[in-house]
Amino acid sequence: MIPKAITGLQCHQCNWMIPADPFHYTCSKCGKNLDFIYDYDLIQKAWLKSDLLKNPDRSIWRYLPLLPVHHAPENTSLTVGGTPLVSLPKLSQDHHLSSFQIKDDTRNPSGSLKDRATELSIQHAREQGKDTLVAASTGNAGSSLAALTAYHGMQSIIFVPASAPPAKLTQIRQHGARLVPIDANYDAAFDLAFDWAKKEDQYSRNTGVNPILAEGKKTVALEIAEQRNWQAPDHIFIPVGDGCIISGVFKGFFDLLALGWIDHLPRLHAVQAEGSAAIVDSLTRGGEIMAVEADTIADSISVNRPRDGDKARRAILESGGTGFKINDIKIMEAQKTLASSTGIFAEPAAATAYAGFLQASAQGFFQPKDQVVVIVTGTGLKDIPAAQQGLGSIESVPADMALIEKYLASE
Amino acid sequence: MIPKAITGLQCHQCNWMIPADPFHYTCSKCGKNLDFIYDYDLIQKAWLKSDLLKNPDRSIWRYLPLLPVHHAPENTSLTVGGTPLVSLPKLSQDHHLSSFQIKDDTRNPSGSLKDRATELSIQHAREQGKDTLVAASTGNAGSSLAALTAYHGMQSIIFVPASAPPAKLTQIRQHGARLVPIDANYDAAFDLAFDWAKKEDQYSRNTGVNPILAEGKKTVALEIAEQRNWQAPDHIFIPVGDGCIISGVFKGFFDLLALGWIDHLPRLHAVQAEGSAAIVDSLTRGGEIMAVEADTIADSISVNRPRDGDKARRAILESGGTGFKINDIKIMEAQKTLASSTGIFAEPAAATAYAGFLQASAQGFFQPKDQVVVIVTGTGLKDIPAAQQGLGSIESVPADMALIEKYLASE
Numbered sequence: 001m002i003p004k005a006i007t008g009l010q011c012h013q014c015n016w017m018i019p020a021d022p023f024h025y026t027c028s029k030c031g032k033n034l035d036f037i038y039d040y041d042l043i044q045k046a047w048l049k050s051d052l053l054k055n056p057d058r059s060i061w062r063y064l065p066l067l068p069v070h071h072a073p074e075n076t077s078l079t080v081g082g083t084p085l086v087s088l089p090k091l092s093q094d095h096h097l098s099s100f101q102i103k104d105d106t107r108n109p110s111g112s113l114k115d116r117a118t119e120l121s122i123q124h125a126r127e128q129g130k131d132t133l134v135a136a137s138t139g140n141a142g143s144s145l146a147a148l149t150a151y152h153g154m155q156s157i158i159f160v161p162a163s164a165p166p167a168k169l170t171q172i173r174q175h176g177a178r179l180v181p182i183d184a185n186y187d188a189a190f191d192l193a194f195d196w197a198k199k200e201d202q203y204s205r206n207t208g209v210n211p212i213l214a215e216g217k218k219t220v221a222l223e224i225a226e227q228r229n230w231q232a233p234d235h236i237f238i239p240v241g242d243g244c245i246i247s248g249v250f251k252g253f254f255d256l257l258a259l260g261w262i263d264h265l266p267r268l269h270a271v272q273a274e275g276s277a278a279i280v281d282s283l284t285r286g287g288e289i290m291a292v293e294a295d296t297i298a299d300s301i302s303v304n305r306p307r308d309g310d311k312a313r314r315a316i317l318e319s320g321g322t323g324f325k326i327n328d329i330k331i332m333e334a335q336k337t338l339a340s341s342t343g344i345f346a347e348p349a350a351a352t353a354y355a356g357f358l359q360a361s362a363q364g365f366f367q368p369k370d371q372v373v374v375i376v377t378g379t380g381l382k383d384i385p386a387a388q389q390g391l392g393s394i395e396s397v398p399a400d401m402a403l404i405e406k407y408l409a410s411e
Numbered sequence: 412m413i414p415k416a417i418t419g420l421q422c423h424q425c426n427w428m429i430p431a432d433p434f435h436y437t438c439s440k441c442g443k444n445l446d447f448i449y450d451y452d453l454i455q456k457a458w459l460k461s462d463l464l465k466n467p468d469r470s471i472w473r474y475l476p477l478l479p480v481h482h483a484p485e486n487t488s489l490t491v492g493g494t495p496l497v498s499l500p501k502l503s504q505d506h507h508l509s510s511f512q513i514k515d516d517t518r519n520p521s522g523s524l525k526d527r528a529t530e531l532s533i534q535h536a537r538e539q540g541k542d543t544l545v546a547a548s549t550g551n552a553g554s555s556l557a558a559l560t561a562y563h564g565m566q567s568i569i570f571v572p573a574s575a576p577p578a579k580l581t582q583i584r585q586h587g588a589r590l591v592p593i594d595a596n597y598d599a600a601f602d603l604a605f606d607w608a609k610k611e612d613q614y615s616r617n618t619g620v621n622p623i624l625a626e627g628k629k630t631v632a633l634e635i636a637e638q639r640n641w642q643a644p645d646h647i648f649i650p651v652g653d654g655c656i657i658s659g660v661f662k663g664f665f666d667l668l669a670l671g672w673i674d675h676l677p678r679l680h681a682v683q684a685e686g687s688a689a690i691v692d693s694l695t696r697g698g699e700i701m702a703v704e705a706d707t708i709a710d711s712i713s714v715n716r717p718r719d720g721d722k723a724r725r726a727i728l729e730s731g732g733t734g735f736k737i738n739d740i741k742i743m744e745a746q747k748t749l750a751s752s753t754g755i756f757a758e759p760a761a762a763t764a765y766a767g768f769l770q771a772s773a774q775g776f777f778q779p780k781d782q783v784v785v786i787v788t789g790t791g792l793k794d795i796p797a798a799q800q801g802l803g804s805i806e807s808v809p810a811d812m813a814l815i816e817k818y819l820a821s822e
Contacts, residue, residue, distance in 0.1 A: 084490040151754030162807035176751030184810035340587030343562025381792035396573035399595040
C-alpha cells in the first residue's frame with residue numbers, strides 16, 4: 001500500500017497548521033476553512049502515472065494516494081466519478097477553439113458532482129468511527145448523501161427549510177434518509193445541522209466548511225487531467241454558489257502541478273447567477289465578500305453567504321481566472337442550447353457555467369489555440385419545472401397524414 | 412478491421428431469410444419481426460476476449476464486431492453503455508444467494524437503457540444515408556432519441572399522444588427534437604410515426620419492430636457477461652412492456668453462447684405490472700398474446716399490445732425463465748426499498764423488476780448457490796410525481812435544538 005502522505009491541515013486564512021487526526025472541520029485558532037496539506041515528494045516516490053494505466057477501477061478511488069483517507073471502501077462498484085469528458089468538435093469549430101469539452105458529471109450515481117464529496121466523506125466518517133452523517137441541503141448534496149449512505153449501509157440526517165418544494169425532497173426520502181424540516185431558512189438549517197452533528201458526535205457533511213468535501217470534489221480535476229492525457233486545458237468554466245466546487249477543482253490541479261504531472265494551472269472561471277453573485281461581485285469591487293439576498297432559477301448555486309467564498313476567490317485569482325454573471329433568462333436559454341447541441345441535459349446551475357462560456361466567447365475572450373472545458377455539475381432531470389419555464393406551449397394536430405405534413409412544414 | 416459477419420435477417424415466425432442490405436424492418440413475407448443472423452465462426456476467428464481487455468472504450472462500441480453496422484460513430488465520448496454492475500453483498504446475504512447484483516442502466520446519457528438502442532440506430536441510419544429518425548414515444552425512447560440525435564448532429568421527429576403529461580415532454584423538447592402531439596392514443600401515434608417515416612424515407616426508431624433496437628439493447632447482456640468475467644448469472648430479472656428489452660438481453664447471451672464465451676444462458680424472468688401483463692398472462696394461459704387495457708403507475712412498461720411480444724416469449728421460454736406480475740402498491744414499495752437499500756433510484760418500471768425478484772425470493776424460488784442480476788432500466792428522476800405517491804406527508808419542526816431532539820427520537 002502507498003503510504004499516506006498527509007502532513008496536516010492548514011488554515012487558508014491565518015496559515016496555522018494542525019494535525020489531521022483528531023480531525024477538525026475548521027481552524028482551531030481563527031475558525032476559518034482548512035486545506036489538506038500533502039507531502040508530494042512521498043507521493044511521487046510511490047505512485048506513477050503509469051500505475052493509473054494499470055488500474056481498472058474507474059471510480060474516484062483510483063486516486064486514493066491523493067485522498068486524505070487510509071482505505072477505499074470495500075465496495076466501490078456503484079462507481080462514483082469516472083464520468084465522461086465529452087469532446088464536441090463542432091462547438092469547438094463554432095467558437096474557433098482548439099478543443100471544447102464538457103465534463104458530464106450528471107452521470108454520477110445521484111446525478112451530480114456532489115457524489116464525489118459525499119463518497120469521500122462517508123469513508124472519512126467511517127475511519128473516524130462514525131456511522132451517521134448530517135447535512136443541511138434541499139438539493140444535490142442532500143440527495144447525494146441520502147443515496148450514498150444507503151449504498152454504504154450508513155445513516156444520514158438531513159436538515160431542510162420546511163418551505164423546500166416537496167419534489168426536491170422526494171429523492172432524499174426515497175433513499176430513506178432521516179429528514180428534519182425546520183421552520184426557518186437555509187442559513188438557520190445549516191447552523192442547526194452543524195450544531196446537531198457536534199452535539200451528537202456525528203459527522204458533518206455541510207457543504208463549504210468540511211475540507212474533506214473539496215478533497216472529494218478535486219477528483220473531477222484529476223479525471224479531466226487524466227482523460228486529457230495530463231495536458232491541462234487553458235480554461236475551465238465552473239458554476240459557483242458556495243464556492244466549494246471551484247475550490248475543489250483548484251485543489252486537484254494544484255496537487256497535480258505539485259506532483260509535476262501537469263505543467264500549468266488552467267484558468268478557473270467562476271460563473272454565478274446574477275441574482276446570487278457574492279463572489280464575482282467581490283472580485284469586481286475588491287475587498288471582502290458581502291452577503292446578498294439570493295434570487296435565481298439556478299437553485300443549486302442560489303446562496304446568500306458563500307460558505308467557501310474566500311477559498312473560491314483564491315482559486316480564481318491564483319489560477320488567473322475571472323468571474324461571469326448570468327441572468328436567469330440567459331441561464332434558461334443556455335440550458336436549451338446545451339441540451340440541443342450536445343445531448344447533455346443540465347440543471348440550471350450547470351447550464352450557468354455553459355452560459356458563462358458563451359458570454360466569454362461572444363466577448364472575444366479566447367485565442368484560436370485555446371482548449372476549453374465546461375463542468376456540468378448536475379442533471380436537468382432534478383428540476384423539470386425549471387426546464388419547462390423556458391419552453392412555450394405546444395399545439396396538437398389531428399391524426400391525419402396531410403395535416404401532420406402541414407404541421408411539420410410550418411417551422 | 413474485423414470483417415462484418417452479418418449473414419442476413421431471419422423472421423422469427425416463418426424463418427424466411429432476407430439480406431441485411433437493403434434493410435427491412437419486418438419480414439418481407441409475413442410481416443413479423445426479424446432477427447439479425449451472424450456468422451459466429453467468422454467472428455471467432457477475428458475477435459478474442461483478450462482483445463476486449465486491451466480496448467479502452469467503455470461504451471457499447473467496444474462490441475462492434477457483434478453489432479450490425481460497419482463502423483462506430485466518429486465520436487463516442489458521450490459514452491452510451493459502460494454502466495456499473497453493482498455488487499450488493501448484504502442483499503445477497505439477506506436473500507441467501509451466492510451473489511446479487513444490479514445492472515445500473517440509469518447511468519446512460521439520457522438516464523435509461525434505451526440509449527443503447529438509440530445509439531446503434533443512429534449509426535445504422537447514417538450508414539443507410541438517412542439524417543432524420545422518427546419515433547413514437549412519451550417517455551424513455553423519445554428522450555433518448557432526442558438527446559442522442561442532438562449529440563450526433565442528426566434530426567429527430569417524435570410523435571406523442573397530445574394527452575401526454577407536459578413534464579414527460581420537457582426532456583425531449585430541451586434537446587430540440589421536433590415534437591408532433593397527435594389527437595389520438597399511443598397506438599395510433601405509433602402507426603402514424605411508422606407510416607410517416609416510410610412516406611418520407613426517414614429512419615424509424617419505433618420500439619419493438621426495428622430489429623436494430625434489440626441489437627443495441629443486447630449490449631447490456633454483453634456488459635453483464637464481461638463484468639462478471641464471462642460467468643453468466645443464473646437468473647436475470649427484467650421489466651417487460653413491449654418485450655423489446657428482454658428480447659435484446661436474450662440475443663446478447665445467445666450470441667455469447669454461440670461464440671463459446673459463456674457456458675449457459677441465464678434464466679430470463681419477465682416482470683410485468685399487474686395492469687399491463689399481456690406477455691406474462693399468455694405464458695400462464697398458453698396460446699397467443701392478447702391485448703389488454705393497460706393501467707399501471709409503471710408507465711415505461713404500460714402497454715396494451717406488446718409490439719415485440721412473440722420474441723419476448725421466445726426469450727423467456729428458451730432461457731428457462733418465467734413471468735411475474737406485480738401490483739402498483741408493491742411496485743411503489745419496491746422503488747423505496749431499492750433506493751434505501753442500494754442507493755439506486757429507479758423509475759417505477761425498473762423497480763418492477765426488483766419487486767419481481769423480491770417476490771421470487773419470498774416464494775423460495777432460489778438455491779443458495781444462485782447468482783442473480785436485476786436490470787434497472789431507467790432513473791426515478793424522470794417521474795418524481797410517481798415517486799412522491801408512495802411517500803406520506805411530513806411535519807415541520809421549530810428551529811429549536813430540544814424540539815429537534817424530540818422529533819428525531821420519535822421514530
